[in-house]
Amino acid sequence: MPSSAPPRTRSSDLVRAARREPVSRTPVWFMRQAGRSLPEYRAIREGTTMLEACTRPDLVAEITLQPVRRHGVDAAIFFSDIVVPLKAVGLDLDIVAGVGPVVAEPIRTRADLDRLPELTSEHVPYITDAVRLLVAELGDTPLIGFAGAPFTLASYLVEGGPSKNHVRTKALMHGDPDLWHALCDRLAQISGAFLHAQAEAGASVVQLFDSWVGALPRADYARYVLPHSTKALAAVADLDVPRIHFGVGTGELLSLMGSAGAEVVGVDYRVSLTDATERIGPDHAVQGNLDPALLFAPWEVLRDIVVEIVDEGRRAPGHIFNLGHGVLPDVDPDVLTRVTELVHEVSTR
Ligand SMILES: Cc1c2[nH]c(c1CCC(=O)O)Cc1[nH]c(c(CCC(=O)O)c1C)Cc1[nH]c(c(CCC(=O)O)c1C)Cc1[nH]c(c(C)c1CCC(=O)O)C2
Incomplete structure (x- = not known):
């Protein structure tokens, strides 16, 4: 199997946990670890729009x-957005x-579909350039590439923006299934292709975000x-990169999401890792699942919850510690550093 990921990240705890191999301690990273919770991010972003920043x-x-240096997390998540491709x-947009x-x-x-041509790596030279820069800097620390999943992207495209009820999306899905399938295809x-470009340039792991798919029943x-x-x-x-598949509010969908082909299923905070593991089965590792709101709770309370999640994770086939959804912008970043240290401390084998 051809491998583009740097060989030195192959033995990292993140990659090993994703492959359900033994780890030296539970690996941890946070969805949205880069971003507005960090003063150094707010400073560097000043005067540049989000989409402009993504092309530099x-x-x-x-x-x-920034978050890798500050928190000592076990992975970098590529700074971009699901709508960049x-x-x-x-x-x-x-x-x-x-x-x-x-x-x-x-x-x-x-x-309208004509306005959405296929993506080739020539569309995103700034992405592959940034991945190469990062891989050189990161050394043994894996870089996670990512993309949005078809449903979540379709929701933004059909609604025209963020949506609470996904009304037009569901109406199209059921009202014109042929068009729905053509759009999602x-x-x-x-x-x-966006995942492939990142992995080929050196990302060691990829995550497919289907953030809003929890809005659907299993049959749909x-x-x-x-x-x-x-x-x-x-x-x-075709590349030697483990895949993570995550969505919010997906308790009822977890077993189906596991069958989509990823090695790891991301779990939000509404389902315990123990229940999630039972639903997903022994052939997948799990990622999660601290409620991001609990980062605002007193440390003694948060501490016990983190330890419980680490313990549950040790009984799973493989575990990557993360939040159940992204870091909230006004969280105290020092709490994220403390959580990282705690996960490492209590999970050292
Ligand atoms: C649904 C979704 C989006 N984008 C993304 C998702 C899936 C993850 C999830 O469920 O949270 C994915 C994403 N977006 C961003 C990242 C960067 C890496 C990281 O996780 O640290 C990642 C992985 C940067 C970003 N993407 C965005 C920001 C904020 C913009 C800024 O800092 O100016 C960042 C850091 C913008 C964005 N883009 C999107 C939203 C909902 C927002 C927030 C709007 C806001 O509250 O301002 C769409």
């Missing part, structure tokens, strides 16, 4: 490294601070989502 390899590399293929991705003209008809190509997930997420994950099957 020097900025991307520096922002990606959509912008790269020419779609008119922006990331509005405090709101999220906003699409100028939503995609709702077959003709295209998005699976784009996400898969199986029919309208699973084949497309499977295609996106299969796009990196």
